Amino acid sequence: MPPLAQRNLFRDKVRLTxxxxxxxxxxxxxxxxxGMFIGFASTTSGLIDHSGVDIWIGAKHVPYIDQASxxxxxxxxxxxxxxxxxxxxxxxxxxxxWQRPDGGHEGTQVVGFNPDSKYGxxxxxxVGRVEDLKQPDAVMIDQFYxxxxxxxxxxxxxxxxxxRAHVVGFTKGIRTFTTMPYVFTTFKNAQGYVRLKADQxxxxxxxxxxxxxxxxxxxxxxxxxxxxxxxxxxxxxxxTRFYWMFSTGAGIAVxxxxxxxxxxxxxxxxxxxxxxxxxxxREYGTLKAMGASNGYIYRVIIKQAVISxxxxxxxxxxxxxxxxxxxxxxxxxIILPWPMGVGMLGLTLLMCxxxxxxxxxxxxxxxxxxxxxx
Amino acid sequence: MDTAIxxxxxxxxxxxxxxxxxxxxxxxLEVSSGEVVLLMGPSGSGKTTLLSIMGCILRxxxxxxxxxxxxxxxxxxKELPRVRLDHIGFIFQGFNLFPTLTxxxxxxxALDLKGVRGKVAQRxxxxxxxxxxxxxxxxxxPSDLSGGQKQRVAIARALAGEPDIILADEPxxxxxxxxxxxxxxxxxxxxxxxxxxxxxVTHDNRTLEFGDRIAHIEDGRIQEKNAVPGADxxxxxxxxxxxxxxxxxxxxxxxxxxxFAQG
Numbered sequence: 253m254p255p256l257a258q259r260n261l262f263r264d265k266v267r268l269t270x271x272x273x274x275x276x277x278x279x280x281x282x283x284x285x286x287g288m289f290i291g292f293a294s295t296t297s298g299l300i301d302h303s304g305v306d307i308w309i310g311a312k313h314v315p316y317i318d319q320a321s322x323x324x325x326x327x328x329x330x331x332x333x334x335x336x337x338x339x340x341x342x343x344x345x346x347x348x349x350w351q352r353p354d355g356g357h358e359g360t361q362v363v364g365f366n367p368d369s370k371y372g373x374x375x376x377x378x379v380g381r382v383e384d385l386k387q388p389d390a391v392m393i394d395q396f397y398x399x400x401x402x403x404x405x406x407x408x409x410x411x412x413x414x415x416r417a418h419v420v421g422f423t424k425g426i427r428t429f430t431t432m433p434y435v436f437t438t439f440k441n442a443q444g445y446v447r448l449k450a451d452q453x454x455x456x457x458x459x460x461x462x463x464x465x466x467x468x469x470x471x472x473x474x475x476x477x478x479x480x481x482x483x484x485x486x487x488x489x490x491x492t493r494f495y496w497m498f499s500t501g502a503g504i505a506v507x508x509x510x511x512x513x514x515x516x517x518x519x520x521x522x523x524x525x526x527x528x529x530x531x532x533x534r535e536y537g538t539l540k541a542m543g544a545s546n547g548y549i550y551r552v553i554i555k556q557a558v559i560s561x562x563x564x565x566x567x568x569x570x571x572x573x574x575x576x577x578x579x580x581x582x583x584x585x586i587i588l589p590w591p592m593g594v595g596m597l598g599l600t601l602l603m604c605x606x607x608x609x610x611x612x613x614x615x616x617x618x619x620x621x622x623x624x625x626x
Numbered sequence: 627m628d629t630a631i632x633x634x635x636x637x638x639x640x641x642x643x644x645x646x647x648x649x650x651x652x653x654x655l656e657v658s659s660g661e662v663v664l665l666m667g668p669s670g671s672g673k674t675t676l677l678s679i680m681g682c683i684l685r686x687x688x689x690x691x692x693x694x695x696x697x698x699x700x701x702x703x704k705e706l707p708r709v710r711l712d713h714i715g716f717i718f719q720g721f722n723l724f725p726t727l728t729x730x731x732x733x734x735x736a737l738d739l740k741g742v743r744g745k746v747a748q749r750x751x752x753x754x755x756x757x758x759x760x761x762x763x764x765x766x767x768p769s770d771l772s773g774g775q776k777q778r779v780a781i782a783r784a785l786a787g788e789p790d791i792i793l794a795d796e797p798x799x800x801x802x803x804x805x806x807x808x809x810x811x812x813x814x815x816x817x818x819x820x821x822x823x824x825x826x827v828t829h830d831n832r833t834l835e836f837g838d839r840i841a842h843i844e845d846g847r848i849q850e851k852n853a854v855p856g857a858d859x860x861x862x863x864x865x866x867x868x869x870x871x872x873x874x875x876x877x878x879x880x881x882x883x884x885x886f887a888q889g
Contacts, residue, residue, distance in 0.1 A: 253735070253738050253743075254727055254731040254732075254734045254735045254738060255727075255731070256724060256726065256727060256735060259726030259727060260726050263726050534722065535722070535724050535725075538716075538718070538722040538724075539735075539739075540683065540707065541681065541683050541710065541716045541722075542710065542711070542716065542735075542736055542739060542783075542787070543707045543708065543709075543710035543711025543712070543714070543739055543787065544707060544711075544739050545704070545707045545708075546703075546707075548739065623683070623716070623718060623722060624674045624677065624678060624718065624719075624795045
């Protein structure tokens, strides 16, 4: 086919600019908002996702990971005695009051785990080692939150609820949804930092033996260990994500913004493609008179929409990647996985083709006699 | 001569709100291969409506249209474009060239509709432009062509589909006398040298000498069909010239077009 679609599209550069601006706006808005949604969702369940275990056991009716009640650590032995359990570790996630050198206070989320096991440990450790946490009063924080906590280097000592906290390392990229920094330490230290009784824990993390059916093990644990809730890791992750994303409305707001971007994109693209079609209506009438089928004309219009979509997508994704990159140094957590990039390409194409349907309807209703009007 | 297109008792009524506006009131007309029929009449008489119905881009309210002996009135909307593509070439007063395509690409587009693409299409488009003496204008955009050149490109484009019927709506209306004559000579030769059926809506008396018959339409009816432009109406010189190719006009039938038609 001669380049009718391309030429018509590129002929009016102002209109093309408006079209592309609309698409870029929509692509950036949708990508960044969905990226934020994914980022938020993964942030809320970061500890669960990186725990390395198959099952989480918490107090009855725990709504999400950050809000759990303590229970007796003696249940650990019941868990360990359950067939199919390879390992089980006590785990704490609780609130701790961090005192800065200037006398100010910062709320933190203290994470207590057993550094002799590999479960529940911090990840992306960039300064120090997990084993360093075995030192007395040792803690590890994320680089991003260091300035907030008044930490400038490893080796400094602070207080959490009046107990010493000695910084032995830094992680990178471990954000919290609550914005209260995680402070990783040993289970024993954490009991002190969050003022937990000596025989209490918040969670028990369970690793199943290789080949064991996790759902069956979950069932067995529910039967054997009373007074607790038993979740598989995916269940607990989804429960936590659902709470933060939907029960609090945070996720809905983000998704609504993404939807808004989609609507704006469709409207802008539909309007400009429609205007372009109206400008060339006589040409489409001529094509019909020449014997072109409606399908042929639709292809011309859809080709314009697809070209616009591809150009807008490329520009929009370039801006989005820049925004995502910039967010790594800021407070927002935006994740742009490659399947989402592919999905956005599909969504952009769909958006533009749907926008072109308005024009297609118009072309279908062309009065054929118009071609004879001088 | 074979009847290329025939309309029988065709009526067309336009609905305008609650009012019905009759545009054609029982028209009979045949156009045979190798002849030029002029459709003349005052504005609003129904000429263009008749041409639209003959070209299968408008359906009559009643009556039949036959193209190459096939009744096409009741064909579906999906079938009609094929009829236009296979049988009819349109030429418009306003040329209706695609302004964003070059002269050659305009013709390539018509060939594309017939499924002829790539180098073959380019070669044929070049030959068609040569046929209308515009081979040097292949890469020229319509905005850089004169009115006469645009209409010649439009003729070349109409011929791209090898139609057996040419329907022209005021083809000389936007042209000066010299360009208009060149265009009408081409249409004349399409009928008389290539055997196509040519119907021309016109107000232009300069075209009279090239018509084999004239259908005068008024108030949606054909008032008279002159088998020969009458001596009482037209100069005798017109009658004398009408059955011969116009002297001095070079408009050969290229060998490829014959093979294209067969293929």
